[in-house]
Amino acid sequence: MKPIRSPILRGLGAGVGVTGGKFCKKLRDLGVDATIGGANLTLDELCNHIDDAKTKKKGRGKLGVNLMVFDRQFEDLVQLCDEKIVDYIVMSAGIDMNLIDKINEYKKIKANIIPKLSTPIDIIKLAFNPNVKEIHVEGGEAVGYLDVTNSQQLKSTEEIINDSFKGIVGKIYMKETKGAEIDEAYIQKIIDNYPIYQRKYKIAKLIACGVPEKDYKSILQNGADGIGIALEFIVTKEGTPHDDWKKMQVKANDTILFRSPIKNILGQALLNDYIRNYFELKAGVYVPKEKFNYEGTKFCEKMCMQPDFCEKSNAVNKANMDYSFCLRQALVDTAINGYVNYGIVFSSENVKYINKIPWLKSVVNRKLQLLKSLK
Ligand SMILES: Cc1cc2nc3c(=O)[nH]c(=O)nc-3n(C[C@H](O)[C@H](O)[C@H](O)COP(=O)(O)O)c2cc1C
Numbered sequence: 001m002k003p004i005r006s007p008i009l010r011g012l013g014a015g016v017g018v019t020g021g022k023f024c025k026k027l028r029d030l031g032v033d034a035t036i037g038g039a040n041l042t043l044d045e046l047c048n049h050i051d052d053a054k055t056k057k058k059g060r061g062k063l064g065v066n067l068m069v070f071d072r073q074f075e076d077l078v079q080l081c082d083e084k085i086v087d088y089i090v091m092s093a094g095i096d097m098n099l100i101d102k103i104n105e106y107k108k109i110k111a112n113i114i115p116k117l118s119t120p121i122d123i124i125k126l127a128f129n130p131n132v133k134e135i136h137v138e139g140g141e142a143v144g145y146l147d148v149t150n151s152q153q154l155k156s157t158e159e160i161i162n163d164s165f166k167g168i169v170g171k172i173y174m175k176e177t178k179g180a181e182i183d184e185a186y187i188q189k190i191i192d193n194y195p196i197y198q199r200k201y202k203i204a205k206l207i208a209c210g211v212p213e214k215d216y217k218s219i220l221q222n223g224a225d226g227i228g229i230a231l232e233f234i235v236t237k238e239g240t241p242h243d244d245w246k247k248m249q250v251k252a253n254d255t256i257l258f259r260s261p262i263k264n265i266l267g268q269a270l271l272n273d274y275i276r277n278y279f280e281l282k283a284g285v286y287v288p289k290e291k292f293n294y295e296g297t298k299f300c301e302k303m304c305m306q307p308d309f310c311e312k313s314n315a316v317n318k319a320n321m322d323y324s325f326c327l328r329q330a331l332v333d334t335a336i337n338g339y340v341n342y343g344i345v346f347s348s349e350n351v352k353y354i355n356k357i358p359w360l361k362s363v364v365n366r367k368l369q370l371l372k373s374l375k
Contacts (some may be wrong), residue, residue: 005195007371008226009364010207011233012136013037013090014346015068016046016328019230020336021052023240026063027233028053030364035158037088038065040328043073043080050084062087063115069094070263081111088112090136093265095122103131118160124167127204134205141349142210142268154266157211158219164206165223172197182270210348213367215279217374227371231348236360242338246357248272248345255347260327267327268348269324273341274330292325294343296333 011027013019013035015336024034037050046065053063065081067074067126070092071077078099081089089111091099103113116136117123126132140154172190176197177183180251190197208219209228234241235249248270258279266285269275279286333343 005225006375007220007224008033008207009204009367009371010064010228011035011061012209012227012228012230013039013064013092014230014234014335015039015066016041016332017049018234018240018331019066020240021049022062023234023238024049024053025055026238026360027364028063029057030361031059031061031368032364033061033087035064035065035066035088038077038081039068039071039092039235041077043076046077046080047084050081050086062086064090064111066090066092067114068092068262069096071169075099086111088114088134090114090116092116093263094215095126100126100129100131104336108323114207118155120160120163120167123160123164123206124171125208127164127168128171128201129204130202131209132204134207134225136207136209138209138228141212142230151293157208158215161208161219161223168203168223169194172201172203175201210350212350212353213370216370220371220374227367229350229367231350232354232363233360235354236358236363238360239357241335242340244338245335245345246341248340249347249351250355250357252347252351255285255349255351256286258344259288261288261325262327267344267346270345270347272334272345272352274343278325288325294325294342 010033011019011024015037017037019035019037021036023303024036027034034053036046036053038046038049041049050063050065061072063088065085067077067089069095074096091113095115095117100113112133113131114134114136115126115132117126118138123135123137126135132173137157139157139160141157169187169190173187176190177186189231205225207226207228208221208224211219211227231249232241235246252270256271256275257266258269258275260267274294275286277364278289278292280289317334327344331346334341334345
């Protein structure tokens with residue numbers, strides 16, 4: 001077990017305005033890093049959100065933007081973040097190695113590029129990449145947007161952190177000893193003095209995302225450098241979503257997996273009429289019915305994804321629709337417009353622990369105190 005250092009507390013990005021600029025400013029003012037959910041936004045929208053999130057308050061948290069690598073405008077959005085000087089860009093639903101490799105070419109970018117990953121092999125490899133300072137590690141408890149299309153592929157964040165940390169320590173050992181036979185005492189020395197080796201080899205910090213509070217201690221002792229949170233920050237009085245959306249989260253105790261139209265990636269949501277009526281359960285995953293006939297379906301207007309990834313909900317493909325819903329719209333209809341039975345209500349396993357709608361400040365203080373008590 002390695003000693004817990006000063007863990008990072010980070011608000012994670014929730015798409016299409018749920019963690020928008022104004023909400024992020026509130027979080028930053030409380031001293032917590034905040035991430036604008038930037039996926040599917042237009043350049044103008046993202047620009048406004050970044051302006052809204054600016055704050056001069058002392059002790060403020062950092063500002064980041066979460067982008068999906070297969071967003072049609074991914075490169076332009078990155079460029080905009082560069083120009084607006086954000087602190088970090090989270091890269092979700094895949095890895096763009098090109099961006100990681102050329103990060104030093106950006107003129108102003110001080111931003112860390114933070115991949116959001118769920119496979120130890122990728123995590124171990126990227127942890128040693130000098131251009132990667134932090135990695136968001138997210139397992140099956142969280143909402144989704146991982147590059148996972150099969151429920152058997154899902155592991156818990158804690159399991160992924162444990163496996164990744166073991167791999168990182170193993171790699172340090174190989175570097176230190178130039179490949180000598182395994183010496184358990186030496187490996188323990190590396191674990192006990194991990195911060196020294198982390199600095200020496202410029203190893204990325206691992207932020208564990210979507211983890212329940214009861215597991216913070218063990219996850220921080222076993223390799224994580226921080227905790228990332230979305231749902232518990234959003235279901236607060238200050239959170240952007242519609243009250244009915246928040247109330248539904250408070251009532252719920254469980255989530256289901258559904259297959260999203262974007263590259264068939266799995267997402268986690270609450271079971272509502274929309275899922276009951278228009279999806280069917282196959283191998284533990286709710287899949288849109290073959291004849292998907294939700295009358296409120298709005299066809300893609302924004303073309304926010306690269307064409308190959310979300311093709312079947314595009315208006316141009318009306319003749320060939322088998323997963324005919326737009327995830328962006330399905331999120332906006334529930335979270336922003338409050339039609340909680342007419343779209344996807346994203347959620348995570350942490351919904352089990354949410355039983356009221358508190359003030360954001362009280363949630364943040366509880367988390368900060370808990371992290372402090374673990375040091
Ligand atoms: C309403 C909602 C929308 C989300 N949208 C995105 C998104 O657009 N892109 C993304 O990478 N993750 C998205 N997430 C996932 C969060 O960034 C985060 O990784 C996850 O929710 C962590 O688990 P937690 O909510 O239990 O803390 C979303 C989460 C929620 C609750």
